Structure formats: C-alpha cells, structure tokens
Amino acid sequence: MSIRNNLRITLFVLSLLPIIFLSALSYHMMSGKLIAAEKAALMQTAVTNSQGLKALLESRQTEINLLAQDSSIYDYMSLASEKSASSTALKNTLFKAAAASLYNHSKTLSYYQNIKVYDRDNTVILSTDGQETNKQVSDNLTLTYMRATSKEANAVSGILKKKQADGSSRFYIEVGCPVKQINNSKNILGYLVGTLDISSFYSYLSSMTVGSKGYAFCLDKYGNYIFHPNSRYIDTNIKDDRLGRLVTDYYSGKIEESGSFRYAFESLDTIYGYSILKDTGWVVVMKQEANSVTGLARIILYIFMAGIVLCSLIMLFASDKVATFYTEPIMELKNTLRTASEGNLRAQSNIRSKNEFGELSRNLNKMLHIVRSSYNELSAMHEELITKEEQLRLNYNHIEYLAYHDILTNLPNKMAFIERVNQAISSSPGSNKIHAVFFVDMDDFKTVNDTLGHECGDNLLSQTAAHLLSLTTSDDILARAGGDEFLLFREDLENEQEALDFAETVIDSLKVPFHINEEYIYVSLSIGIALYPKNGLTHTSLIKNADIAMYKSKDTGKNKFTLFDVTMEEELNRNSLITEVLRHAIANKEIYVMYQPQYNIRKEEMTGFEALMRIHNPKLGELTPQEFIPVAEESGMITELGEWILREACLFNKRLIDCGHDSLSVSVNISSVQLSKANFKDIIQNILEETGLPAANLELEVTESTLVSSLTNASVQLSSLKELGVLISLDDFGTGYSSLNYLTNMPIDTLKMDKSFVNNICSNAKDARIASGIINLAHSMKLEVIAEGVEKVEQLEVLRRNKCDIIQGYIYSKPILPHVLFETLIPASEDTGNDTTEKVYQNDVKSIKFS
Incomplete structure (x- = not known):
C-alpha cells in the first residue's frame, strides 16, 4: 500500500477516534449518573414505605393494647x-x-x-x-x-x-x-x-411503585416473600443468596439499615433499594430495571452516532486533500534517491517550497555532494581491507582450533573426536572393516588432586595425555573427554584381538611412574572397548558401550581393560530396573520378611531367629539379596529399607513376647551405610520405643567388611548401641580379614561362623580345625558362636562335639514366612489371652501375594 493511501486512512481513523471515544465516555458517565440517582431514589422510597409499613404495624399493636x-x-x-x-x-x-x-x-x-x-x-x-x-x-x-x-x-x-x-x-x-x-x-x-x-x-404495599416498571416487594428474615405484586410468589423463597441474606447481613453488621445496590437477578440487570424493619426482621425492597433508567443515555448515544457518520464523510474528503499535499514532495525525494542508488550521484531534488520538505530537499542535495566526495576515500579503504582479510583468516583458524581442542592437553576435544568417528563410520557402511573406541579413565585421580593439589593434577593429565599420544599412530585420534577421561579411536583393525592387544600395551606401558614436582606418581588406567560394527553402528552407541565396559573394569578391580559385551548393558539396565523397584518397594508392598530360626543345641531349644529381607516384583520376579543389596547400598536406599525391616522385625518379635515367648531375640543385618549415619543410634532407639520391644531382644548383625570401612567410627557407633542394651553379632566371621582387633576392641556378643567353613567341616580336616579354633577363641572371650548353613546331621554332630552354641540352617528350618513361624510357636488352640491380636497379625502376614 502506498504512503498516500496509508496517510489518507490514518488521518481518517485518527479524526474519528476522539469522537467515538467522547461518545462512549459521555454515555458511560450519563448512565452512571442516572443509575446513582435512581439508587438514591429507590433507597429513599424504600425507607419511606418501610416507615409507613412500620406505622401500620404499630397501629395494629395500639388496637390490641386498647382492647386489652x-x-x-x-x-x-x-x-x-x-x-x-x-x-x-x-x-x-x-x-x-x-x-x-x-x-x-x-x-x-x-x-x-x-x-x-x-x-x-x-x-x-x-x-x-x-x-x-x-x-x-x-x-x-x-x-x-x-x-x-x-x-x-x-x-x-x-x-x-x-x-x-x-x-x-x-x-x-x-x-x-x-x-x-x-x-x-x-x-x-x-x-x-x-x-x-x-x-x-396489601393495599398499602401495592401502592409502592417506581416509574413504569418498578415495584416493591417485602421479605422476612428467612428470604421468604411476605408481599409481591404477583401473588403466586407470596410465602415462597426468593432463591437468591444476596437478596435473601439482607436481614441476616444487617444483624451481623455487614450492611446498613437501608441502602441500595445494582445487581443481576434472574439474568436481568436491576437496581434495588431496601429498608429493614429491625423490630420484625422484615425488609422492604424497591426494584427497578437498569435499562429503563439508562434510556435517555442511549438516545444521546444515537445522536452522537448520527454525528459520527456525518463527520466521517467530511473527514474522508479532507484526509484525501491532506494526504495529496504531503505525499507529492515525498514522491519527488523517492525518485531522486532511486536515481542516486543506481549510481548517478549527480542526481538533484527540485522541491522549491519553503516548508520542511524544501529544507529536506536542500539537505539531500548537500548529502549527495558529500557522498560523491567520499567515494574516492572509500575506494582507498577497500584496498586496505583486502590486506587485513588475511589477518582475519588467521584469527579464524585459531578460534576454530580452540573450538575443537582441549587447552590443557592440546588434544582434540570430544566434538572433534565425534566428527572423526562419524567420518570413519560413514566411509565404511556395510563393509567388513573393524573400528575400535577406547574409553580410558585414570584410576584414583581424585586422590592426586586432594593430596598433591590441582596444579600437580593438571601436570599429571598433560603427561598422561602425551604418553598415550606416543602410543598411537597417525591414523588414530586421541581426545580428552573431560576430567580424567580420554577417548581413543583406532580404525581399520584386522580383528578383535588387535584392539585387546593395544589396550594391554597401554596398561603395561604405565608401570613406570611419572616424575612431577620431585614426586613419583604411579598411574593406572581402566579401559573399556567397543567395536564397530559389533558393539554399535553410531558414535553415540560406541562411546556409551565403551563407557559401560570401562565401568566394568572399575568394578572388577581397576588397572585393566574390558571388551564390551551385551550382558554388561543388560546388567546395567537390570540394575536400573532394580533401583526403580527399590525406590517404590515399600509403597507397593513388594518387600517382605522371612525368618530363619536359630536353635541352641546345648539347651535344645529355639533361642531366636534372623530377619531376612526379600523382594518380589511382578515384572522382575523374586530378587535375591545378593542382587538387590549392593544396588540398595550404592543408591543409598539401604537406609530406608534397613529401617523398614528393623521396624517389622521388632513388631513381630514384640507380638511373640506378648504371647509368652519373652526369651526370643531377633537378628537384623545392618550395612556400613546405615552404621555410618550419625543418627543411627537415635533410629534404633525410636524403633524400640515405637514397637515396645525390649532392647535385649534385638540383635544387630555387622559384617567384617562393614567394620573395615571405618574401624574407629564403627567402634564408637557399636558402643553407643550397646548402651541401649541391644546385642551385637559379628556376621560371616572368617571370610574377611578375621582380625582379632575386632574381637578385642569391638563390643561384640556373638560370633557367626560363615557357611563356607561348615560346608566341608566333615570332609576337610583343615576346615574342621578352623571351625574348632573359631569356637574355642570365641568361648575364651566369652562370646557365643552361631554356625550358619548347617544342613546335614554329620555337620551338626561335629559342631556339637566342638561345643558350638547355636546353629542356623536347613537341618532345623529354612527361612519361613512370619505367619508360619507364628503358628508354629503359638498354635491356634492355645489360649494366650491375646487371641484378637494374634489373629489380626496372622491375617496381615498371610496377605502377601506371590506369582
């Protein structure tokens, strides 16, 4: 659209807007004034009528008084x-x-x-x-x-x-x-x-009208019609919250004795005036439709609209004249500038008027003169810019280098590595070529940073990078992935063994230490290997799978290399699924407890039982403790699960005690993660108080590996737990460090001999002597001994001869569900005095479902 048309339309619209605005404003103001006047009139009428009604009631009261x-x-x-x-x-x-x-x-x-x-x-x-x-x-x-x-x-x-x-x-x-x-x-x-x-x-109330459509009605304090011009409404409720609450709102102080308001009732904009007869709780309401009040304002609005139509015709003609007057000089200037833009810098504007357009024309001519003068200078500058282009190109190359390289080691970064891998993969689709991605991670690098400082750590990273680079060929690419991680890519390998041999060469080459700041630092690497196309067809899958294989090297001892296998990813995925199951196991009621009784072979009686955590998931099935306990410890969820089984075991044992078995103790395993918590003693104390179980009937089992993680902290924690009165048992004794330091410095009550010694106690003289030595050592320190995994009569006899105190194993009982143990100890026919409690608990433990 041309500037002339734009100006014409703009002028037309802007000239009409004030008129339209003033019309709307006038209508609004006049309507408001009329409504306000009508509200005041209705309120005054309501007050007058209510006074008349009050006078009528008082006259009737006077008549009764006179009659009396x-x-x-x-x-x-x-x-x-x-x-x-x-x-x-x-x-x-x-x-x-x-x-x-x-x-x-x-x-x-x-x-x-x-x-x-x-x-x-x-x-x-x-x-x-x-x-x-x-x-x-x-x-x-x-x-x-x-x-x-x-x-x-x-x-x-x-x-x-x-x-x-x-x-x-x-x-x-x-x-x-x-x-x-x-x-x-x-x-x-x-x-x-x-x-x-x-x-x-009614004759008096019927006379209360306002205008042609206004009328009055009367309500009692409950919102029921006392009077209405339409008799069918009398003794019915007004069915409107605001109008029906007028008397109630007055008595509660929300409104005055008389007033007015505007309100939409039955979809009709209405003005109300009211007055309350406070002695009787009646309210007289005057009603008038708002439309009948604002009729005069609408008539004025129609007059304004007729004026707008007339003004629009006049302004349409005037805007055309004004637009023509102002756009002709603009068109002249446009033509001059177009001629100059086509290269004719001698073009001139010929506007002679003495207004702003004439001044603009003269200034444009001056500007064109200056442009002509500056043209030669610009040509000279162009030559100078060409000479600087080379310098800019060099700077660009440096920036590009920084974008694709690591500043500390000068190695390519991960972005450059990915581009190189993609090039190699795209050049060999469907071929028999083998490429290898090596994910290299330095073992215990954090220890170097923490002990020798970050400057020494950076120096070690640089030297390690230089060393790895010396082992590569020109066809390989070594990149720093970040931190202490490196990525190495080798293409066109002959076979899988070539990748394994190269990884072994890398690990063997680091047997000589690095010399940094007069310190000798030994470096070991954990390497993961992924092969194309066997372990992935894209750089993403290859790097991910190499990373998985690297963590497998870390988990199995470090300073080694591992070739990716699909079972690693399945294991990782399963661990992720187990983590998700553990996160909701308690809420989904997928976790439950089984108890394995412990039998005192010297007293010939059951003295306690061990609480064993079990998890059954509809998708993953039955999860073994060997599978989910490490995942729970690594994710930190062992704290919540451990607290759950402690509470369940204490509740179960407390119910047995209430039924007369007050000598039974329940054993619960605790992990190093739980023992390291500063508030672990408070957790145990709270559970004992919550369940009501005596502390002497709870035994906590800790393994040697738990004690090794922090001997000092474990000793303090166990001593504080002993102050509560609970028993401490050293589990799996003989499988770890078997240090006598545990037995002398730790507040231990019971020693549990591992199943591995019991298995061959009858056939292996060495295992038999070890078992005998453990029992004698424990007795000399006044500790009880529990033998785990007793399954055969022959094993039982050997343990009995060696004066073992307690056995636990299949020969006496497998791990059983709570209700089975409960029914075994407390037969249904036995009157314990707690029948209701026992039956409820048995129903609870039987409600666990298994697929």
Whole structure:
C-alpha cells in the first residue's frame, strides 16, 4: 500500500477516534449518573414505605393494647387469675360481658382473623372463635416471648399460613400484649393475642411503585416473600443468596439499615433499594430495571452516532486533500534517491517550497555532494581491507582450533573426536572393516588432586595425555573427554584381538611412574572397548558401550581393560530396573520378611531367629539379596529399607513376647551405610520405643567388611548401641580379614561362623580345625558362636562335639514366612489371652501375594 493511501486512512481513523471515544465516555458517565440517582431514589422510597409499613404495624399493636384495657375483658381476666373459688353465677356474668365486648370489637377490627385471651397458664379463656375456648397452647412463640419479656409481641412468631376451604392459603401474623394488673404492673393477669391477616397491608404495599416498571416487594428474615405484586410468589423463597441474606447481613453488621445496590437477578440487570424493619426482621425492597433508567443515555448515544457518520464523510474528503499535499514532495525525494542508488550521484531534488520538505530537499542535495566526495576515500579503504582479510583468516583458524581442542592437553576435544568417528563410520557402511573406541579413565585421580593439589593434577593429565599420544599412530585420534577421561579411536583393525592387544600395551606401558614436582606418581588406567560394527553402528552407541565396559573394569578391580559385551548393558539396565523397584518397594508392598530360626543345641531349644529381607516384583520376579543389596547400598536406599525391616522385625518379635515367648531375640543385618549415619543410634532407639520391644531382644548383625570401612567410627557407633542394651553379632566371621582387633576392641556378643567353613567341616580336616579354633577363641572371650548353613546331621554332630552354641540352617528350618513361624510357636488352640491380636497379625502376614 502506498504512503498516500496509508496517510489518507490514518488521518481518517485518527479524526474519528476522539469522537467515538467522547461518545462512549459521555454515555458511560450519563448512565452512571442516572443509575446513582435512581439508587438514591429507590433507597429513599424504600425507607419511606418501610416507615409507613412500620406505622401500620404499630397501629395494629395500639388496637390490641386498647382492647386489652377493655373493662369487661380486664374484670374477667382478674377473676380468672384468682386462685380462690368464686361463685359460678359471677363468673358466668363476667364471661358473657367479656365475650360480648370481644365480639363487638372484632366486628370493628375485621382484618383480625381471630382474637384470643389467654390466662397465665396459656389456656384460652376468651376467643372470637368459640370452639377454641378452654384449649391450652404449649408451643406458641408469641406467648413464650411475652412470658419471657413482659413486653408486647408484634409478628414475633413470623408468618403463619392457613389453608382455606377452597384450597387456597392465607397468611397471618400475631400481635399480642400482656394484660397487667392496674395497681401492680409486675403482675400479669394473662395475654391478649390477635391473628392479623397480612392481606390488610396489601393495599398499602401495592401502592409502592417506581416509574413504569418498578415495584416493591417485602421479605422476612428467612428470604421468604411476605408481599409481591404477583401473588403466586407470596410465602415462597426468593432463591437468591444476596437478596435473601439482607436481614441476616444487617444483624451481623455487614450492611446498613437501608441502602441500595445494582445487581443481576434472574439474568436481568436491576437496581434495588431496601429498608429493614429491625423490630420484625422484615425488609422492604424497591426494584427497578437498569435499562429503563439508562434510556435517555442511549438516545444521546444515537445522536452522537448520527454525528459520527456525518463527520466521517467530511473527514474522508479532507484526509484525501491532506494526504495529496504531503505525499507529492515525498514522491519527488523517492525518485531522486532511486536515481542516486543506481549510481548517478549527480542526481538533484527540485522541491522549491519553503516548508520542511524544501529544507529536506536542500539537505539531500548537500548529502549527495558529500557522498560523491567520499567515494574516492572509500575506494582507498577497500584496498586496505583486502590486506587485513588475511589477518582475519588467521584469527579464524585459531578460534576454530580452540573450538575443537582441549587447552590443557592440546588434544582434540570430544566434538572433534565425534566428527572423526562419524567420518570413519560413514566411509565404511556395510563393509567388513573393524573400528575400535577406547574409553580410558585414570584410576584414583581424585586422590592426586586432594593430596598433591590441582596444579600437580593438571601436570599429571598433560603427561598422561602425551604418553598415550606416543602410543598411537597417525591414523588414530586421541581426545580428552573431560576430567580424567580420554577417548581413543583406532580404525581399520584386522580383528578383535588387535584392539585387546593395544589396550594391554597401554596398561603395561604405565608401570613406570611419572616424575612431577620431585614426586613419583604411579598411574593406572581402566579401559573399556567397543567395536564397530559389533558393539554399535553410531558414535553415540560406541562411546556409551565403551563407557559401560570401562565401568566394568572399575568394578572388577581397576588397572585393566574390558571388551564390551551385551550382558554388561543388560546388567546395567537390570540394575536400573532394580533401583526403580527399590525406590517404590515399600509403597507397593513388594518387600517382605522371612525368618530363619536359630536353635541352641546345648539347651535344645529355639533361642531366636534372623530377619531376612526379600523382594518380589511382578515384572522382575523374586530378587535375591545378593542382587538387590549392593544396588540398595550404592543408591543409598539401604537406609530406608534397613529401617523398614528393623521396624517389622521388632513388631513381630514384640507380638511373640506378648504371647509368652519373652526369651526370643531377633537378628537384623545392618550395612556400613546405615552404621555410618550419625543418627543411627537415635533410629534404633525410636524403633524400640515405637514397637515396645525390649532392647535385649534385638540383635544387630555387622559384617567384617562393614567394620573395615571405618574401624574407629564403627567402634564408637557399636558402643553407643550397646548402651541401649541391644546385642551385637559379628556376621560371616572368617571370610574377611578375621582380625582379632575386632574381637578385642569391638563390643561384640556373638560370633557367626560363615557357611563356607561348615560346608566341608566333615570332609576337610583343615576346615574342621578352623571351625574348632573359631569356637574355642570365641568361648575364651566369652562370646557365643552361631554356625550358619548347617544342613546335614554329620555337620551338626561335629559342631556339637566342638561345643558350638547355636546353629542356623536347613537341618532345623529354612527361612519361613512370619505367619508360619507364628503358628508354629503359638498354635491356634492355645489360649494366650491375646487371641484378637494374634489373629489380626496372622491375617496381615498371610496377605502377601506371590506369582
């Protein structure tokens, strides 16, 4: 679109916007003023009408008060209130006089449906309805109110509804006053109550209107219609939260006694004014539709809109003239600049006007003159730039080098390594060529940094990189992957063995130490190897698989190389799955406990049992402790799992104790991760307090490897646990370091002889002597000995001859589920006094499901 059209449209739109804005603003302001005035008027009308209604109610109250002062009625009530016996003739005479007077008054007060006189016992003694005489009333709110307050009652009992003979309903309120003794106002003779027909107010309420569409209605404190121009609404609820809560909000102090507001009721924008009769709890509401109030504002808006149409025609013509006047000079300048851009720097603008366009034309001509003068200078600078291009190219090459090389070792970085591997792979798709990726990691490099400093560590990295580079050929690429990790790629190998031989050469070449800062530092490497295409077809899979193989080298002793095998990835994936299972094992109820009893062969009785953690997952099946315990320790989840089995074992043993087996102890294995926790003693103490198990009935089993990790810390922790009263057992004794230092410095109660010695105790004299020595050594230090894995009678006899204390194994019992052990120790027929507890627990342990 041309600038002329843009300017024409802009001027047209901008000229109309203020008019439209002012029209909308005027309509809004006038509407607001009209609404505000109408709200004030409605509120004032509601107040005036409520005062009139209040006056009507007060006049009815006055009528009842005057009727109560009638001498005939008063004399009869005075006689009826006396306890002494009076003559029947006198009573009949006074009754007839009072009844006649009440009847005559009721003719005058025709809007009362009924007038009754009650004595102090709430018994009707006079009534315009003779059938109600001598009836006693017990639940009348008007009488209750007057009895409690000695005051007049006006609509205290709310709206009363009565069915008529024709099926219609009429609505009433009760107006009453207490009749007091003339010479003693505190003495109440009885009560006079008139049932007032509300329809007597309708002529007044119907006259309350506002404008052509406004009208009034009246609600009680519960939001029920007392009056509405449409009679079908009377005695129904208004079904609106805000309008129905007006009286409630007033009594709670949220709103004033009278007010007004704008509100959408039944999808209609409406203005309301209200006034509350606080004595009766009624509210008079004046209603007016907002549209009928804002009609004048809409008429003014229509006038403005007609003016807008007229102005738009005028502005359309004016904007065209203005656009033409201002765009012609612009077109002249555009043509001049186009000619100059095509190379004719002698082009000139010929605008002669004395306004800004003329000044712009003169300045443009001056600028073109300057451009012509500067052209030669620019040509000279062009030659100079060409000479500097070479320097920029050199700088670019240096930047590119930095992007693809490691600054510390000057080796290619991982990005350069990946490009090289991709080139080799893309050049040999489908061929029989073998390529190898070596993932090299320095063993214990962190120790060098921590002991000798990072500067020494950087020096060691540089020397190691130089050494590895010396072992490669020009066709190989060695790159630093980051930290103490290197990547090495060799292509076109003859066979798999060539890659293994090269890795062995690398490891053997590092037997000579590096000399750094007068220190001799020995370096060992863990190497993982992945072959193309056997172990991967992309650089990503090759590097990943080489990394997996490298960690396998780390896990199996370091300073070695490992060729990737698919089982490694499966093992890694399975470990990941096991980690995920462990994370949710407790929540998913996949973890459970089995108990293996321990039998004292000297006392010929069961003395305890070992708690064994088991996990069953629907996808992975039954997981062995040898499989999931290392994963749990490495991931740190052994803490949560260990705490769970401790609590379960203590609860189970506490239930056995409650059933009479107070000499049984439960053994629970604890790992080095748990023992290293500073708050481990607090955890044990909390579990014992929570379960109620005596500390002497809990035995914690620690292995030699757990003690080796931190002998000092373990000694402190075990001593603090002994202070609680728990027992400590040294598990798998003989399989680790078997240091006597454990036995002398550690607070140990029991020694568990490993199954490996028990297996051959009958056939191997050496194992038999070792087992005998362990038992004698433990007894000399006043420790009990438990032999694990006893499966044969012959093994049992040898252990019995060597005075072993306790056995644990299949010869006595396999690990069994809690409910089996529970039922074995506590038969169902045995009356222990805790039947309910035992049955509930047995149901709990039997609820474990296995596929």
